[in-house]
Amino acid sequence: MSSSSISLPSLEGSVASRSPSPSSTGPDHYFEGAEKLLEIWFHVEPTSKSLRVIPYNELTELLDLAHCQIISSRSNEKVDAYVLSESSCFVSDSRFILKTCGTTRLLDTVGRLLDLAREYCGLNSVLNVYYSRKNFARPELQIGPHGSFEHEIARLDDHFEDGAAYCMGSLKQDRWYLYTLHSPVAPQRNVDHTLELLMTDLPEEVCALFTKEVCADGPECTKLAGIDKLVPPGTIIDETLFDPVGYSMNGLLPHSDHYVTIHVTPEPEFSYVSFETNQDLWDLYKQANKVLDCFKPKKFQLTLFASDESPGAKASQQHLWERDIPGYRRTDLQFIRLAHDTLVYAQFKQKVNID
Amino acid sequence: MSSSSISLPSLEGSVASRSPSPSSTGPDHYFEGAEKLLEIWFHVEPTSKSLRVIPYNELTELLDLAHCQIISSRSNEKVDAYVLSESSCFVSDSRFILKTCGTTRLLDTVGRLLDLAREYCGLNSVLNVYYSRKNFARPELQIGPHGSFEHEIARLDDHFEDGAAYCMGSLKQDRWYLYTLHSPVAPQRNVDHTLELLMTDLPEEVCALFTKEVCADGPECTKLAGIDKLVPPGTIIDETLFDPVGYSMNGLLPHSDHYVTIHVTPEPEFSYVSFETNQDLWDLYKQANKVLDCFKPKKFQLTLFASDESPGAKASQQHLWERDIPGYRRTDLQFIRLAHDTLVYAQFKQKVNID
Numbered sequence: 001m002s003s004s005s006i007s008l009p010s011l012e013g014s015v016a017s018r019s020p021s022p023s024s025t026g027p028d029h030y031f032e033g034a035e036k037l038l039e040i041w042f043h044v045e046p047t048s049k050s051l052r053v054i055p056y057n058e059l060t061e062l063l064d065l066a067h068c069q070i071i072s073s074r075s076n077e078k079v080d081a082y083v084l085s086e087s088s089c090f091v092s093d094s095r096f097i098l099k100t101c102g103t104t105r106l107l108d109t110v111g112r113l114l115d116l117a118r119e120y121c122g123l124n125s126v127l128n129v130y131y132s133r134k135n136f137a138r139p140e141l142q143i144g145p146h147g148s149f150e151h152e153i154a155r156l157d158d159h160f161e162d163g164a165a166y167c168m169g170s171l172k173q174d175r176w177y178l179y180t181l182h183s184p185v186a187p188q189r190n191v192d193h194t195l196e197l198l199m200t201d202l203p204e205e206v207c208a209l210f211t212k213e214v215c216a217d218g219p220e221c222t223k224l225a226g227i228d229k230l231v232p233p234g235t236i237i238d239e240t241l242f243d244p245v246g247y248s249m250n251g252l253l254p255h256s257d258h259y260v261t262i263h264v265t266p267e268p269e270f271s272y273v274s275f276e277t278n279q280d281l282w283d284l285y286k287q288a289n290k291v292l293d294c295f296k297p298k299k300f301q302l303t304l305f306a307s308d309e310s311p312g313a314k315a316s317q318q319h320l321w322e323r324d325i326p327g328y329r330r331t332d333l334q335f336i337r338l339a340h341d342t343l344v345y346a347q348f349k350q351k352v353n354i355d
Numbered sequence: 356m357s358s359s360s361i362s363l364p365s366l367e368g369s370v371a372s373r374s375p376s377p378s379s380t381g382p383d384h385y386f387e388g389a390e391k392l393l394e395i396w397f398h399v400e401p402t403s404k405s406l407r408v409i410p411y412n413e414l415t416e417l418l419d420l421a422h423c424q425i426i427s428s429r430s431n432e433k434v435d436a437y438v439l440s441e442s443s444c445f446v447s448d449s450r451f452i453l454k455t456c457g458t459t460r461l462l463d464t465v466g467r468l469l470d471l472a473r474e475y476c477g478l479n480s481v482l483n484v485y486y487s488r489k490n491f492a493r494p495e496l497q498i499g500p501h502g503s504f505e506h507e508i509a510r511l512d513d514h515f516e517d518g519a520a521y522c523m524g525s526l527k528q529d530r531w532y533l534y535t536l537h538s539p540v541a542p543q544r545n546v547d548h549t550l551e552l553l554m555t556d557l558p559e560e561v562c563a564l565f566t567k568e569v570c571a572d573g574p575e576c577t578k579l580a581g582i583d584k585l586v587p588p589g590t591i592i593d594e595t596l597f598d599p600v601g602y603s604m605n606g607l608l609p610h611s612d613h614y615v616t617i618h619v620t621p622e623p624e625f626s627y628v629s630f631e632t633n634q635d636l637w638d639l640y641k642q643a644n645k646v647l648d649c650f651k652p653k654k655f656q657l658t659l660f661a662s663d664e665s666p667g668a669k670a671s672q673q674h675l676w677e678r679d680i681p682g683y684r685r686t687d688l689q690f691i692r693l694a695h696d697t698l699v700y701a702q703f704k705q706k707v708n709i710d
Contacts, residue, residue: 150526153526163527164525164528166689167521167522167526170521171521172508172519333691333692334691334692335690336688336689336690337688
């Protein structure tokens with residue numbers, strides 16, 4: 001198994017903390033755990049290079065535009081994974097994933113990212129774009145276009161043509177927004193799928209684990225919370241326990257560009273956990289159940305993208321359509337057919353036990 | 356076959372016209388063909404009566420609230436069908452359907468309708484509510500809550516608790532809004548399905564048929580346009596050709612509460628046709644193709660509700676998922692699982708022939 005820490009300067013080893021929100025102390029303290037998530041696939045040409053050749057300093061400057069910093073990084077043969085002050089970044093040969101929470105300005109990076117791909121890698125055209133997020137609990141705290149999905153659409157349209165934009169879930173409760181673009185002349189088809197669980201309202205005893213009061217560091221937290229059991233043996237884990245609270249984890253599966261990433265906002269007043277993976281598991285439905293068993297949220301949203309060539313994910317989507325998740329009541333279920341993918345969106349609420 | 360015209364006063368025989376829009380003549384002339392559609396199912400109790408006992412004068416006063424009038428009516432054993440100055444109304448024992456176009460104020464009727472059902476029929480509780488519409492081309496011309504779906508949601512929430520509200524289709528193109536409510540303790544399950552086709556951008560030669568210039572009256576129009584071929588033999592057809600343009604048709608299938616309703620806004624600048632049916636056809640997919648062959652729209656939206664007990668509609672939904680519609684490119688496809696129904700929403704655009 002190849003595992004190398006990238007040798008350029010980082011914040012690793014220093015005391016990590018999430019960037020302060022406007023009210024980071026006192027009764028008004030609030031942190032928006034829900035992430036903005038951007039995934040871009042580039043069209044590989046005979047003369048193009050890997051996105052991984054983009055220099056580290058360019059990457060840090062790119063992330064500066066979003067107002068977040070690299071805390072640590074790990075790599076395997078296929079992908080460079082970064083834990084950020086707010087969430088994560090994954091760079092593989094032709095896929096760039098940036099996930100940022102809080103009041104970060106993710107969409108401010110898009111133009112520069114496309115320039116970097118062109119300048120350093122000769123990656124001149126985009127195959128697929130996915131920009132998604134849960135509705136924010138406090139949209140008025142967001143900066144720039146992130147205050148509303150309509151403004152985010154307009155900003156994305158500045159960079160991409162013919163994107164489609166959807167709202168999944170009832171407009172009257174938690175919902176999930178997606179902007180997506182598929183190049184009409186895409187010569188390549190990616191065998192790919194992504195499972196995301198966006199969980200809210202965690203029990204206090206689960207929240208407590210992700211604090212400096214209970215755990216000394218990230219690795220202790222990973223073990224105590226049972227997160228090490230959520231990934232296959234041999235996974236390279238890179239985790240950070242923030243001071244005073246909060247947890248981020250990237251996992252790289254051996255010899256592949258498969259990753260797991262988990263981010264915990266443990267304040268009980270606005271607790272939030274995201275779990276995301278593109279693991280090649282036959283039954284992502286079982287994986288989802290394991291994650292729920294770990295975090296025990298009162299509510300969660302589930303999204304599962306499956307490309308047409310991804311039979312395991314298709315089977316899991318079918319499961320979701322036909323079966324319930326034990327202990328939960330499904331309050332929304334939607335399918336959407338995209339150009340080369342199917343997406344399932346579901347929302348669940350914990351059943352109330354009446355004894 | 357029982358067919359009786361309701362004997363109370365109506366506008367039947369007078370020259371029918373759609374209510375004038377603020378700019379009904381001249382270059383600014385515009386008419387919003389896209390209908391607001393409300394369908395309410397009431398919970399039948401041992402002592403309750405049919406909705407059809409509501410007196411005619413109460414019905415006309417109810418429709419006054421929406422700013423539309425009854426033009427003509429037909430009945431069979433199961434249902435009373437009304438052609439309105441703007442679209443249609445169907446009243447059966449426990450189901451009330453009101454569909455109104457232009458700048459009508461459909462949601463102003465809801466409170467009074469619930470009162471009438473309670474007072475005259477002892478129908479005290481609602482089983483299901485569906486309120487839906489296409490996005491308006493000119494929302495700024497709409498009155499009251501109809502100017503935005505958010506305001507419509509708020510108005511519906513004044514009358515119903517725990518409704519869910521969805522936007523289907525890309526926010527960047529034509530889309531379709533749905534507010535729906537399912538009583539959590541519904542003791543009855545309806546075997547039901549509804550197919551709707553909302554068609555825009557019709558060829559000029561199709562538009563021309565639905566004008567007083569080409570046709571003398573509704574029946575001629577029905578025949579010339581081939582609409583009589585879209586319904587089974589024995590269907591009671593009630594149609595109106597408006598002056599100078601526009602067409603509305605209700606069809607009642609023999610001995611059942613199955614209906615077909617078609618409304619045409621034929622002005623080429625903003626042409627629009629809606630087709631709606633709850634016909635008990637095994638293959639609604641074939642029915643959709645016949646309708647498209649008749650109106651040849653450049654774009655259309657299709658919605659198909661199927662209750663869990665409606666195998667024909669389920670099979671048609673599966674068809675839509677797996678197959679294309681000849682001559683059209685699918686630009687959106689979404690499924691949504693409701694409490695006792697599945698809904699498929701799709702949008703299609705005509706393929707361009709390159710010779």
